Amino acid sequence: MPDDSIRPEAPDGVSGALRNDGAGWPDGDAAVRAWTDTYFNRTREIVGRFGDCRVTYAIFMRRPVVSAPRLAIRWLEAMAERRGTRFDIDLRYDEGRWVGAGEPLMYVTGSFVQLADLETLLLQKIGPACVAAFNAHTMCVDLPKVAFLAFDARHCAGTEMAEQMAYAAAVGSERARRKVGAVGFVGNATDATAHYFGLTRGLGTMPHALIGYAGSTLRAAEMYVETYPDEPVTVLVDYFAQEITDSLAVCRRFPELAAAGRLSLRVDVPSSRYLEGLDPAASYAVIERNAPEAIRGYRTEEELRYLVGLGVSAAAIWHLREQLDRAGFDKVKIVASSGFGPRKCKLMSEARAPVDAIGTGSFLPTRWTETYATADIVEYDGEPRVKVGREFLLRR
Structure with a gap:
């Protein structure tokens, strides 16, 4: 049983039910007060005592991003309704548009009393989603013919972040579809956020745990097909370090699925x-046969790792494709996972890696400091005024 004696006490007036445990975002006044910065709470009290005014906040980021403001705006509008007020939101960059560093993403105008304590929570809902949308867009543009699956949930710090990241993948993906006709993100791992991809259910077949339970890759595939006989199947093939051996065994066991293109193998x-079947020499040889230009110039250590190194490299994907085609299973698809972020996807594109789908959570921002959104008040009762050095935020 958990020891309640070590559970932290909530601030006065805030019950445990109002804590933000990831099941939802704070929207009651007591919960907002508990989760916002104290100096904003005190500012609200001071302004309420000495007289309210109408202010305008400029919200911006210090790096280029793709605009992903929907969740933040939805929350802000809900707070306005709860408080019986109105916030005017001047969105300068519609969802999915590219935003330059330092450019105001939006201006928010309203009562200072009603806005002062919302800044912290509003910024939390903007920055991470915009950076993740930028990353997702970049990956989809670099590999426009590849279907992406958002496997970010396990990397998120709670359900609020998981919603932001799934939403961001969908926004970045949609931009890539508009710009280059990319396939983009076609689904994600959880039912809760599947609607962002036009689905009602999450996608996925088997983790390593099922292979271990079954005792063999082939047996796990048989169990899956028996349980879900009408669905396409993606079989995870790296558990026993026999990716080629186990892949061919599964293909031979299910030749109809293989011939119909309903069988995929995930590495x-x-x-x-x-x-x-690979080592350094064999990896170079595979790339030399299929994409020699990818290794002819200077490459950093990181780039070489993605191309011919350990793990899921471009050489590994090419090697698996060669072996499948040689055995007559050219309709079987390859799904890759493991560290597929923007830089790795760029290298896969340069090596023309024959991957059909990528499962990734690595569109999540890797440098969290880049996700910090910032807000400054730029107008007080209609008069432009901002701290020195931030004049670039004034509304034009």
Whole structure:
């Protein structure tokens, strides 16, 4: 049983039910007060005592992003309704548009008393989603013919972040569809956020745990097909370090699925070893046969790792494709996972890696400091005024 004696006490007036435990975002006044910065709470009290005024906030980020404001705006509008007031939102960059560093994403105008304590929570809902949308867009543009699956949930710090990241993947993906006709993100891992991808259910077939339970890759595939006989199947093939052997065994066991293009093989090789049949020399040889230009120029260590190194490299994907085609299973698809962020996707594109789908949570921002959104008041009762050095935020 959990020890209630070590559970932190809530501030006065805030019950445990009002804590933000990830099931929802704070929207009651007591919860907002508990989760916002104290100096904003005190500012609200001071302004309420000495006289309210109408202010305008400029909200911006210090790096280029893709605009993903929907969740923040939805929350802000809900807070306005709850408080019986109105906030005027001047969105300068519609959802999915590219936003330059330092450019105001939006201006928010309303009562200072009603807005002062909302700044912290509003900024939390803007920055991470915009950076993740930028990353997702970049990945989809670099690999426009690849279907992406948002496997971000396990990397998120709670359900609020999981919603932001799924939403961001959908926004970035949609921009890539508009710009280059990319396939983009076609689904995600959880039912709760599947609606962002036009689905009612999350996607996915089997984790490593099921392979371990079954005792063999082939047996796990048989169990899955028996349980879900009418669905396409994606079989994870790296558990026993026999990616080629187990892939061919599964294909031979289910030739009808293989011939119909309803069988996929997922490689998630750890970065501690090569895919079966590869070593440094063999990896270079595979790339030399299929995309020699990818290794002819200077490459950093990171780039070489993605191209010919350990784990799920471009060479690993090419090697698996060659072996499948040689055995007559050219309709079987390859799904790759393991560290597929913007830089790795760029290298996969340069190596023309024959991957059909990528499962990724690595569109999540890797440098969290880049996700910090900032807000400054730029107008008080209609008079432009901002701290020195931030004049670029004044509304034009």
